[in-house]
Amino acid sequence: MSAIPKGPRPKHLTVGRIGLYCFIIMCALFFLMPLYVMIITSLKDMDEIRAANILNLPKELSFYAWPKAWSQACTGFVCEGLKPGFFNSIKITVPSVIVSVALSALNGYALAFWRFKGAYFFFGLCMFGAFIPYQVMVYPLLKIEDFLGIYSSLPGIILVHTIFGMPILTLIFRNFYASLPIDLFKAARIDGGNFIKIFFYVIIPMSTPITIVAVILQVTGIWNDFLLGLVFAGRDNQPMTVQLNNIVQVDYGVAEYNVDMSATILTSLVPLFVYFISGRWFVRGIAAGAIKG
Amino acid sequence: MPFYRNIAAKIALLPMIVISLTVFVGCIIYSFVYSLTNSKLVPVMNYVGFDQYDRLFKQRKWDVAVENIFIYGFVFTVGCLIIGFLLAVLIDQKIRGESLFRTIFLYPYAMSFVVTGLVWKWVLNPTFGLENSMHMWGMTWFELDWLVNRDLAIYAVCIAAVWQGAGFVMVLMLAGLRGIDEDIWKSLSIEGVAKWKSYIFVILPMLRPMVVTAIVLIAAGVVKVYDLILALTSGGPGYATTTPAMYVMENFFSRANLGQAFAASIIMFISVVCILAPWAFYEFYLRNKYANN
Numbered sequence: 001m002s003a004i005p006k007g008p009r010p011k012h013l014t015v016g017r018i019g020l021y022c023f024i025i026m027c028a029l030f031f032l033m034p035l036y037v038m039i040i041t042s043l044k045d046m047d048e049i050r051a052a053n054i055l056n057l058p059k060e061l062s063f064y065a066w067p068k069a070w071s072q073a074c075t076g077f078v079c080e081g082l083k084p085g086f087f088n089s090i091k092i093t094v095p096s097v098i099v100s101v102a103l104s105a106l107n108g109y110a111l112a113f114w115r116f117k118g119a120y121f122f123f124g125l126c127m128f129g130a131f132i133p134y135q136v137m138v139y140p141l142l143k144i145e146d147f148l149g150i151y152s153s154l155p156g157i158i159l160v161h162t163i164f165g166m167p168i169l170t171l172i173f174r175n176f177y178a179s180l181p182i183d184l185f186k187a188a189r190i191d192g193g194n195f196i197k198i199f200f201y202v203i204i205p206m207s208t209p210i211t212i213v214a215v216i217l218q219v220t221g222i223w224n225d226f227l228l229g230l231v232f233a234g235r236d237n238q239p240m241t242v243q244l245n246n247i248v249q250v251d252y253g254v255a256e257y258n259v260d261m262s263a264t265i266l267t268s269l270v271p272l273f274v275y276f277i278s279g280r281w282f283v284r285g286i287a288a289g290a291i292k293g
Numbered sequence: 294m295p296f297y298r299n300i301a302a303k304i305a306l307l308p309m310i311v312i313s314l315t316v317f318v319g320c321i322i323y324s325f326v327y328s329l330t331n332s333k334l335v336p337v338m339n340y341v342g343f344d345q346y347d348r349l350f351k352q353r354k355w356d357v358a359v360e361n362i363f364i365y366g367f368v369f370t371v372g373c374l375i376i377g378f379l380l381a382v383l384i385d386q387k388i389r390g391e392s393l394f395r396t397i398f399l400y401p402y403a404m405s406f407v408v409t410g411l412v413w414k415w416v417l418n419p420t421f422g423l424e425n426s427m428h429m430w431g432m433t434w435f436e437l438d439w440l441v442n443r444d445l446a447i448y449a450v451c452i453a454a455v456w457q458g459a460g461f462v463m464v465l466m467l468a469g470l471r472g473i474d475e476d477i478w479k480s481l482s483i484e485g486v487a488k489w490k491s492y493i494f495v496i497l498p499m500l501r502p503m504v505v506t507a508i509v510l511i512a513a514g515v516v517k518v519y520d521l522i523l524a525l526t527s528g529g530p531g532y533a534t535t536t537p538a539m540y541v542m543e544n545f546f547s548r549a550n551l552g553q554a555f556a557a558s559i560i561m562f563i564s565v566v567c568i569l570a571p572w573a574f575y576e577f578y579l580r581n582k583y584a585n586n
Contacts, residue, residue, distance in 0.1 A: 020383065020388070027383070030456075053426045054418075055423075106305050109305075114302030116298075119306060129317035131569055133538065134517060136559070139324070140316075143323075224408075225405075226406065226523075227542075241405050249527065257418075267405070268403075275399075282399075
């Protein structure tokens with residue numbers, strides 16, 4: 001996708017262009033408003049939140065809410081903040097990303113270069129899986145994992161993320177490998193490379209760009225997941241999104257909006273960080289991975 | 294062809310084949326079979342025909358859920374398309390700070406549904422939120438009680454969802470706009486066609502594949518909306534913003550009414566198939582047919 005607009009940049013500001021800028025800036029303000037509210041609310045104390053306008057900057061900066069959200073906020077009877085959720089999310093995300101990307105790369109490679117009869121039928125079946133609502137699969141899958149003895153555990157949730165990440169990742173790896181020159185593969189075959197050798201010595205070294213896209217896609221997707229973590233991770237491994245929801249939605253006690261907003265920001269830090277540093281890669285991931293979710 | 298030929302590829306694809314068959318196909322069959330039983334707390338093979346479906350369609354709550362998903366689906370899809378297209382056109386005007394604006398419009402897409410829901414819950418808070426701001430600025434007539442209003446709560450969900458998803462449509466559309474040949478713009482300007490007219494009557498029809506893809510992807514996501522609503526309204530007030538996905542999850546995990554949940558999930562599945570089938574037919578069958586001729 002070419003990101004550079006064609007033609008020269010207009011030199012003079014006309015009325016129309018001023019209007020255009022006003023409009024686009026208004027749109028930008030609308031998109032930024034929730035982020036702005038989130039940040040300033042987290043820096044106010046509760047008295048100010050109750051008394052003042054939600055859009056006003058804090059009169060006095062209060063950092064009380066941040067450490068509380070991180071390590072003391074309560075979910076039910078447990079008051080450990082988001083910290084355990086953060087580490088659980090890391091424990092879930094890192095192995096899930098590695099396993100699902102590695103397996104999907106292998107799938108894509110086999111589909112692109114070692115096609116056998118029926119392979120594309122199963123690939124089609126797998127792609128079909130990308131569109132099935134999770135709700136249809138959640139309960140039977142829970143039964144399968146229960147049978148395997150991994151329900152409600154770290155391996156259980158990793159397997160689930162690997163399964164649901166597989167269709168789209170396999171698709172983008174297959175498409176990438178199919179676009180590589182086939183002569184390269186033929187040459188490697190003539191030189192005596194077999195399935196495994198060609199994968200490790202020829203294909204993997206060329207896979208960096210598509211792997212970056214796949215990793216970005218998976219990291220944001222798995223970090224942001226709520227439903228699967230809620231059902232499959234088990235009480236001890238609940239990811240950050242689930243704990244965030246538990247902290248904010250407590251039914252009793254005084255709602256502390258500043259703590260809620262700090263917790264919300266903390267939960268979105270990882271995907272936002274990935275988004276801001278990866279920029280154009282993220283956009284490529286969207287184009288390729290549009291069907292996930 | 295002997296079975297052991299190309300055996301490495303077959304072994305490599307074995308996980309994908311097993312997952313496709315057991316999870317994607319197996320779970321649907323399992324759900325369908327048990328939707329024909331009167332399972333409550335545990336799945337039991339007690340055949341009752343289509344009773345569960347019959348009961349489902351008589352539930353007031355299910356009616357509300359279906360109505361909500363239609364409202365949400367329509368407003369969210371149309372909202373995302375219009376705003377996404379508009380933003381793409383604005384950004385395409387060779388403006389300064391293009392990448393900054395693009396970053397601003399897309400960042401919500403990196404956030405999780407839970408975060409989006411919680412932020413908007415705070416912004417739309419009837420006591421401290423935007424309504425209060427407007428009152429403080431002297432606009433006492435301003436009303437924004439959507440979250441506590443039975444009829445309007447679902448539109449609050451739509452706003453939050455459009456805020457999150459519009460950037461995604463923008464990216465797809467912008468990719469399309471940048472792919473439009475410069476000569477078309479030249480001839481349009483020679484003909485003296487107004488720019489907004491060119492966008493709507495000439496360029497938009499040329500972007501049809503992008504629009505169709507965007508609609509299908511958004512619509513397939515609509516059916517599964519769950520965490521956003523859970524975070525924003527918890528399905529309330531009452532059950533005014535409940536959706537089929539919530540109905541399923543509730544019957545699985547808190548009401549111990551498995552038969553109902555299976556029946557509802559099968560209906561969800563069928564509706565996704567109805568959305569996807571025409572598109573998939575066009576995309577994978579007709580296109581290949583014409584491409585091969």
